[in-house]
Amino acid sequence: MSEQFYSDAKLYDRLFPGSEQPLSFYRAEADRQGGSVLELGSGTGRKLIPIASDGHPSTGLELSPEMLAEARRKADERGVVVEWLLGDMREFDLRRTFDLVFIAANSLLHLHEADDLVECFRSVRRHLAPGGRLVFDVFNPSVRMLAEADGVRRGRDTLSFVDPDRGVVQVDVEETYDAAAQVTRGTWFFSTDAEPDFVVAPLEMRSIFPQELPLLLSLGGLRVVERFGDWSRAPFTSDAALQLYVCAPD
Known part of the structure; x- marks a missing residue:
């Protein structure tokens, strides 16, 4: 991970203030799945804190101590209960399962090696409850x-x-x-x-190209359930800016 880029969490939030569409999408996915939620690469809690405020038991795993500290501060300020954990999405063992695991805002793209991506997907697979889903978004390389x-x-x-x-x-x-x-x-x-x-x-x-992702997911014990090209759930096309995946255990 590019540690220095994430060392000033407040600066990061001002640089990327976020938009309503991704947040609405992930909140809807959490509501659709019900139950517990795990976000990998949870950052400053921009998506997970609202999801937790909707009543979902929520856990955030983040590699940057500075981002994690800011997430804790914001959650405490808003009176929202979230379990914040320092950890690496490539390999983790939380000794429980979740109904929804999500990786938002291109966070998956910090894993550069194919082996790292597969290990991440395998870790996710071990943490999915029966009927659970992995949801993530990455850009579609141009x-x-x-x-x-x-x-x-x-x-x-x-x-x-x-x-x-x-x-x-x-x-x-x-x-x-x-x-x-x-x-x-x-x-x-x-x-x-x-x-x-x-x-x-x-x-x-x-950059992860569209033909790669299903294979990497399969190696990690997951399969593609749905794939969208934007936050409105439009079908994925070659000119879509976004790759948005919903996955289940294989």
Whole structure:
């Protein structure tokens, strides 16, 4: 995992404030499954805290201590009970099962090796209750966008945000694509007019192509039940920006 990128949890939440559609989707999945919920890569609790507030017994597993601390703070502030655990989604043993396990917001793409992905799916399989489901989303790789990862630093105006202490923060990104590893290796630069590059953080994300995922899931003891191309549950197509999977034990 790109640890430095997640070391400032409040900065992360301002950079990625989230949107209603993914949250509504995962809340609906939790309601549809009923029972207990486990989120892997739970971050600052943006999705799990609302799910817990809906009445689902909820557990969050997160590798970053800083993100986990912020999730605890937000849950306590809102009076929502969530079990927060420090751990690695590749290999964990919580000694119980869950009705829903979900991995949101491309968190799965921090696992770069096929073996790591399979181990994650095997761990999920061991933690699914009878009738349980794994749900996750990852982006659908665009060959055009990957080709544009040419190592040139460029501004990302759509990611600019306001920090209450610093003012307007501009975000630049410099990326290259390692085709052999299927990993985009980037450096993110956060700047204000008064403080250029006050944070410079690496971020590496794997691309998982649509033909790969069913095989990786099968090796992990899971099968695809449904696959969507957006949050409205539209069918997956080649030009969809999103791969959204609902999986069950094989």
